[in-house]
Amino acid sequence: MTTTFEALGLDTRILQALAEEGYSSPTPIQAQSIPSVMEGRDLLGIAQTGTGKTAAFSLPILHRLAQQTGRPPRYGCRVLVLSPTRELASQIADSVRAYGRHLGLSTTVVFGGVGFGGQKSALARGVDILVATPGRLQDLIDQGAARLDHVTTLVLDEADQMLDKGFLPAIRRLLKAIPQQRQTLFFSATMPAEINKLAAEMLTDPVRVAVAPVATTAEKVAQRVIHLPAGGKRQALAELLRMEGIGRTLVFSRTKHGADRIVKQLDQDGIAANAIHGNKAQNARERALAAFRDGSAPVLVATDIAARGIDVDGVTHVIQFDLPEVPETYVHRIGRTARAGATGEAIALCSHEDRDKLRAIERLIRQQIPAETRSGAATPEPARAPAPRQPQQQKPPRGAHKPQRQPQHRPGGHATPAEPKRQAEPPRPQGGDSARRRPAAGQQDAPRRDRSWREGDFRDGSPAPAFLRRGR
Ligand code: AMP
Numbered sequence: 001m002t003t004t005f006e007a008l009g010l011d012t013r014i015l016q017a018l019a020e021e022g023y024s025s026p027t028p029i030q031a032q033s034i035p036s037v038m039e040g041r042d043l044l045g046i047a048q049t050g051t052g053k054t055a056a057f058s059l060p061i062l063h064r065l066a067q068q069t070g071r072p073p074r075y076g077c078r079v080l081v082l083s084p085t086r087e088l089a090s091q092i093a094d095s096v097r098a099y100g101r102h103l104g105l106s107t108t109v110v111f112g113g114v115g116f117g118g119q120k121s122a123l124a125r126g127v128d129i130l131v132a133t134p135g136r137l138q139d140l141i142d143q144g145a146a147r148l149d150h151v152t153t154l155v156l157d158e159a160d161q162m163l164d165k166g167f168l169p170a171i172r173r174l175l176k177a178i179p180q181q182r183q184t185l186f187f188s189a190t191m192p193a194e195i196n197k198l199a200a201e202m203l204t205d206p207v208r209v210a211v212a213p214v215a216t217t218a219e220k221v222a223q224r225v226i227h228l229p230a231g232g233k234r235q236a237l238a239e240l241l242r243m244e245g246i247g248r249t250l251v252f253s254r255t256k257h258g259a260d261r262i263v264k265q266l267d268q269d270g271i272a273a274n275a276i277h278g279n280k281a282q283n284a285r286e287r288a289l290a291a292f293r294d295g296s297a298p299v300l301v302a303t304d305i306a307a308r309g310i311d312v313d314g315v316t317h318v319i320q321f322d323l324p325e326v327p328e329t330y331v332h333r334i335g336r337t338a339r340a341g342a343t344g345e346a347i348a349l350c351s352h353e354d355r356d357k358l359r360a361i362e363r364l365i366r367q368q369i370p371a372e373t374r375s376g377a378a379t380p381e382p383a384r385a386p387a388p389r390q391p392q393q394q395k396p397p398r399g400a401h402k403p404q405r406q407p408q409h410r411p412g413g414h415a416t417p418a419e420p421k422r423q424a425e426p427p428r429p430q431g432g433d434s435a436r437r438r439p440a441a442g443q444q445d446a447p448r449r450d451r452s453w454r455e456g457d458f459r460d461g462s463p464a465p466a467f468l469r470r471g472r
Contacts, residue, residue, distance in 0.1 A: 003025070003026060003031045004025055004026070005018050005023070005025070005026055005059075008026065008031070008034045008035060008038075008059075009035075009038065010034070010038075010059055010060075010063050011062070011063050011066045011067075011103070013066065013102035013103055014059060014062055014063060014066070014099060014100070014102075014103070016102055017098060017099050017100065017101050017102055018059075018099065020101075021098060021099070023055070026052070026055075027051060027052030027055075027056070027211075028051070028211050029045060029047050029051045029052055029053050029056045029209055029211045030052050030055055030056045030059070032056075032209045032211075033045060033056040033057070033060070033207070033209050034056065034059055034060045036207040037056075037057065037060035037061070037183075037185060038060040038063055038064065040064070040183055041183070041205070041206070041207050042183060042184045042185065042186075042203045042204050042205065042206040042207070043057070043184075043185045043186065043203075043206055043207050043208075043209065044186050044199055044203055044206040044207070044208045044209070045057075045185070045186065045187040045188075045209045045210075045211075046187075046188060046189070046190075046191060046208075046209070046210040046211070047187060047189065047209070047210070047211045048189040048332070048335065049088075049158075050335055050336075051211050053157075053187055054091070054092055054095045054096075054157075055095065055099060056209075057081075057155050057157075057185045057187070058092075058095055058096045058099050058100075059099055061079055061129070061153055061155070061185075062096070062099055062100045062103060062105065064153070065078065065079065065100075065103070065105055065128055065129070066100075066103050066105070071126060072106070072126035072127055072128055072150065073126050073147070073149075073150050074124060074125065074126045075123050075124060075126065075144075075145060075146055075147045076123075076126055076127075076146070076147045076148065076149065076150040076151075077108075077123075077126070077127045077128065077129065077130035077148070077150070077151060078127075078128050078129070078150060078151065078152055078153070079128065079129045079130070079151070079152065079153045079154075079155070080130050080132065080148060080151045080153070080154050080155070080178065081096075081129065081130070081131040081132070081154075081155040081157060082132060082133070082134055082137070082154070082155065082156050082157065082162070082171065082174070083131060083132070083133055083157050083158065084133065084134075084157070084158050084161040084162045084164075084165050084167060085111075085133065085158075085161070085165075085305070085306075086111035086112070086113060086133060086282060086285075087285070087289070087306070087310055088157065088158065089109050089110075089111050089131045089132065089133055090109055090111070090131075092109075092131045092157065093107050093108070093109035093129075093131040096129055096131065100129075105128040105129065106125075106126075106127045106128045106129070107127065107128065107129040107130075107131070108122040108123060108127040108129075108130050108131070109130075109131045109132070110122075110123070110130065110131075110132045110133070110136050110137060110140060110146075111132065111133040111136050111282075112133060112135050112136040112139075113281065113282040114282050116139075116140070116143070116145070119136070119140065119145075120140070120143075120145045123140065123145055123146050124145070130146075134162070134167045134170040134171055134174060135167070135170060137174060138170055138173060138174060141174075141177060147177070148174065148177040148178045149177065149178075149179060150179075151178045151179060151182055152179075152182055152183065153182060153183045153184075153185070154178055154182055154183070154184045154185070154202075155184075155185045155186075155187070156171070156184070156185070156186045156187065156202065157187050158187065158188065158189070159186060159187065159188035159195050159198065159199070160188045160189055160190045160191075160192060160195050163192065163194055163195055163198075164305075165305070168194065168198065171198070172198075175201075175202065184202050184203050184204075184206075186198075186199050186202060186203055186206070189332075190328070220344075221318075221334045221335075221337055221344055221345065221346045222344070222345045222346070223334060223345075223346045223347075223348070223367075223369045223370065224345075224346075224347055224348075224369060224370045224371065224372065225347070225348045225349075225350050225358060225369045225370070225371045225372075226347060226348070226349055226350065226371070226372055226373070226374055227350050227351075227371055227372070227373040227374070228349060228350070228351060228373070228374040228375075229351060229352070230351035230352070230353060232351075232374060233321060233349045233351065234262075234265050234269075236349055236374060237251065237262070237266070237319060237321060237349065238265075238266065238269040238271060240317075240319060240347060241266070241271050241299060241319075242271070246316060246317050247298065247314065247315075247316035247317065248292060248295070248298045248300075248312065248314055248315045248316055248317075249298065249299050249300070249315070249316065249317040249318070249319060250300050250301075250302055250307065250310075250315055250317070250318050250319070250333075250336050250337070251273070251299060251300070251301040251302070251318075251319045251320075251321055252301075252302060252303075252304065252307065252318065252319070252320045252321060252322070252324070252333050253275075253301055253302070253303060253321050253322055254303070254304075254322040254324065254325070255303065255322075256275075256277040256278060256279050256303055258321070258322065259275040259276075259277050259301045259302065259303055260275050260277075262275070262301045262321060263275045263301050266299065266301075271299060272296070272297045272298075272299065273297060273299035273300065273301055274287070274288035274291055274292065274297050274299075274300055274301070275288065275300075275301045275302070276288045276289065276300055276301070276302045276303075276306045276307070276310070277302065277303040277305075277306045278303070278305060278306060280306075285306070288300060289310065289312070292312060293312055301321075304324065304329055304332070304333070307333070307336065310336070315336050315337045315344060316337065316344050316345065317337060317344060317345050317346070317347065318333055318334050318336050318337045318344065318345075318346045318347070319346075319347045319348075319349070320333055320346070320347070320348040320349060321349055322349075322354070323348060323350060323354040323357040323358055323361065324357065325357065327357070327360040327361045327363070327364040328364065330348070330361045330364070330365075331364070331365065333346070334346035348369070350371075
């Protein structure tokens with residue numbers, strides 16, 4: 001489906017913001033969803049992050065709000081977006097603010113783990129668009145600091161993650177506070193039975209849109225698996241991270257404890273990394289994400305739950321330190337490096353104990369992942385990666401039309417105020433010596449350029465692949 005944002009009839013102020021964002025054409029889910037949502041229809045979207053679903057719901061919502069007059073009530077909002085994680089909530093709010101920057105609408109985000117004060121005072125004035133995690137929103141309602149009786153549009157994002165995180169009862173409770181007469185947009189990557197049921201309860205005659213990036217994601221990512229003894233993983237990881245061509249890298253660990261241990265070991269090996277998982281305080285998570293984005297610590301070790309909703313473009317590598325228990329998780333993980341049409345490389349470290357998990361993954365993706373074997377921790381030769389490929393389409397961090405800044409390297413390990421870069425130069429991890437790995441040149445300084453979605457990246461309108469539709 002080829003169309004333009006102009007042809008979709010969006011408000012010119014939104015078109016201006018999209019041009020500033022460097023979006024040249026709608027993604028398949030945007031092209032399919034925006035017209036119906038602009039008409040006020042309910043929507044059931046089967047799509048993962050990475051497909052452009054945030055803009056698919058935000059743009060028509062902003063368009064409709066821009067046409068309406070009236071103010072949100074005190075403590076209330078006109079549009080409510082529910083998100084399963086704080087990271088995703090912040091990213092949705094950032095996107096909404098960016099797309100709506102010329103409209104003069106107000107957007108607030110509320111989530112747990114931080115103080116109530118700022119959130120309460122923002123809500124007291126009333127907001128046009130409220131993005132919230134369910135638990136914190138319920139707390140605010142219970143304290144009389146939020147009301148939902150003026151919501152005209154409700155978005156439920158990542159419904160299957162809401163189920164995984166045990167939020168379904170909280171959502172059903174919140175629904176009671178929202179008027180029945182409303183527009184509802186419901187997004188989920190998978191449709192297990194309980195999510196199907198929730199969708200049926202919440203939606204009225206919805207338009208159904210399914211984009212299935214998973215199979216294509218697997219095609220866009222160069223995958224390989226390294227067979228090695230469990231005790232050799234630490235050294236293999238450090239060697240991989242030191243290789244030329246490795247840029248922003250997400251390392252997946254099955255457990256929070258494991259993630260902390262990996263960071264500690266990398267630190268001992270002279271590689272700057274941060275961990276992100278549910279036990280980390282909100283400000284530590286934000287710092288880790290910021291360091292990942294700006295390249296000062298371009299290795300982020302994450303658990304699966306924490307990694308959801310991390311919207312960072314230009315992840316060149318995904319390394320799976322442990323293979324996941326659930327094979328679908330493998331596909332979600334590797335998809336982190338193929339966002340917004342980019343390509344990347346995924347490497348899985350597979351010890352003897354992981355073999356069954358690998359077999360299940362290969363059955364699921366119906367591919368045999370190219371494999372190599374390392375004999376042990378003492379192996380002198382690191383496995384060389386194929387020549388690194390530049391992500392095809394990279395989005396510079398928001399606001400990146402300003403010159404990118406790069407932390408300077410001091411022996412003490414602290415970044416000094418940064419200098420604008422003169423030429424594309426890889427960021428250096430903070431602290432440490434020259435043995436630290438160097439990400440690929442140019443990864444951080446990608447010029448803003450128009451990005452268009454290639455035809456055929458997604459199977460437009462096709463149903464999700466069988467494994468995506470299967471319940472968990
Ligand atoms: P999402 O699936 O909403 O998390 O979006 C994935 C990434 O795609 C985000 O970094 C968006 O900024 C980017 N994106 C969304 N829509 C477009 C578009 N039409 N053109 C280029 N990039 C886009």
